[in-house]
Amino acid sequence: MYRRISAVLFPISALLLIGALIWGYQENQEKNSILIKAENQYQRAFHDLSYHVDRLHGEIGNTLAVHSASSPMHRKGLMNVWRLTSQAQNEINQLPLTLLHFNKTEDFLSKISKFSYQTANRDLTKKPLTESELKNLKELYKNSNEISSELQKVQGKVINNHLRWMDVESAMASESRKQDNTIIDGFKTVDKKVSEYPELDFGPSVMNIYNKRSVKKLGGAPATMEEIKKKAAQFTGYANPSNVQVVENGKGTEWPSFTANLPGRNNGERVSIDFTNNGGQVIAYNYTRQIGPRAIDDKTARDHASRFLVDKGYKNLEPIVYDPSDNIANMTYVTKKSDVLIYPEKISVRVALDNGQVVGLQATDYVYEKDQVKTVTQPKLSLEQARKYLNPDFKETYHRKALIENEQSEKVVTYEFGGRINGSQYRIYINGNSGAEESVEEIRSGRKVAALK
Known part of the structure; x- marks a missing residue:
């Protein structure tokens, strides 16, 4: 009997064992295939990075080599610099450097990218490169050469010693403090060199992008928690300050703020309000509750939002979207202001369409940009003159004057034209003084623009 059972079970066990071995082999092969693919991708990104940084150095040199009045060549060279820095940034993002501090080099490339793009996109025949900008390019030429040389040293070691990027990933993921991996050490050397470079003056158009907003720039003395409780109760119009809980966020940083939490009008509903530290100004409001089916139309929703803003002290606002x-x-x-819309001073409101209650407010841009524009100058071009700069096929549906911040971080007065072309809706902003197209935006389906007036 046992012999018969053994005769049956033995082949089955053998088959199961063979199947397990085959499955394990296939799994191991698939794992190796994935690792090889990842390693190849890392190697390609690294060698492309070294190549593009070297090209970047050469392209800056080409830009400096031509005559100082050669605007077309300057534009071409700067656009190539922008393209190469963008490619280098993309390749850095493909490498397993998330656990390695390489932010100085990334910031350096980012600033070169912004500087070259914005400079190339202005009219260099009217505004040629300044002495300061040429001086910056000479410094960037020298710096990019050093970075390229360091990367090529690492590249040589990678090739000669057959180093693997998968080992870099393992070394950085390790809890061990000692990280003597050749590639890691090479990238740390590059970042250390970049951190020692003197800060260049790229001009306000670039530096404004990197200047963080700070509550220190706001007026008013730092608020206390008791003051925030009172402000939160006053903002809701019904709460008792004793029912408000306040939390201080980011104490000791550039972004200190307060968050007030309190009950809503009904059971299960909650309210949170964020305030700036200086002056205790509201920057966000959220009323959390269950939203029912739609019961009001667009105009009623707009009326509720406009009344809410006026009640809370927000004056002279115009709905645009x-x-x-x-x-x-x-x-x-x-x-x-006058007949010009100040787009940087933006505030967003969320209205529940079941009863018109305002359930959200986002006022960060409004708070930080408020009164930054002291006076608004009227455009030199007339409306008819500005229209001539539109595509003849553009079907205009509305127009208005708007002050916007362009790609050079400059605040400019424009004519905003809304309309249709190629089957889609667009907003086109024409500079009110020069006629240049400052911005073009496609309006996605479902949004309504300027129909609220």
Whole structure:
């Protein structure tokens, strides 16, 4: 009997064992295949990075080599510099450097990219490269040469010693403090060199991008928690300050703020309000509750939002965008001075479409940009003159004057034209003084622009 059982079970066990071995072999092969693919991708990104940084150095040299009045060559060279820095940034993002501090080099490349792009996109025949900009390019030429040389040293070691990027990933993921991996050490050397470079003056158009907003720039003395409790209760219009809980965020940093939490009007509903540290100004408001089916129209929702803003002390605002989604209307308002809309002073309101209650407010841009524009100058071009710069096929549906911040971080007065072309809706901003197209935006389906007026 046992012999018969053994005769049956033995082949089955053998088959199972063979199947397990085959499955394990296939799994191991697939794992190795994935690792080889990842290693190849890392190697390609690294060698491309070294190549493009070397090309970057050469392209800056080419730009400096031509005559100082050669605007077309300067534009061509700067666009090539922008393209190469963008490619280098993309390749850095493909490498397993998330656990390795390489931020100085990334910031360095980012600033070169912004500087070259914005400079190349201005009219260099009217505004040629300044002495300061040429001096910056000479410094960047020298710096990029050093970075390229260091990367090529690492590249040589990688090739000669058959180093693997998968080992870099393992070394950085290790809890061991000692990281003597050749590639890691090479990248640390590059970042250390970059950190020692003197800070260049790229001009306000570039540096404004990197200048963080700080509550220190706001007026008013630092608020206390008791003051925030009172402000939160006053903002809701019904709460008792004793029911408000306040948390201080980011104490000792550039971004200290307060968050006030309190009950809503009904059971299960909650309210949170964020305030700036200086002056205790509201930068965000959220009323959390269950939203029912839609019961009001667009105009009623707009009226509720406008009344809410006036009640809370926000004056001279104009609705510019209406965007309904999931029974909530998202509306954007901007300050209006004379007949010009001040787009940087933006505030967003969310209205529940079941009863018109305002359930959200985002006022960060409004708070930090408020009154930054002291006076608004009228455009030199007339409306008819500005229209001549539009595509003849553009079907205009509305127009208005708007002050916007362009790619050079400059605040400029424009004519905003809304309309249709090629089957889609667009907003086109024409510079009110030069006629240049400052910005073109496609309006996604469902959004309503300027129809609220």
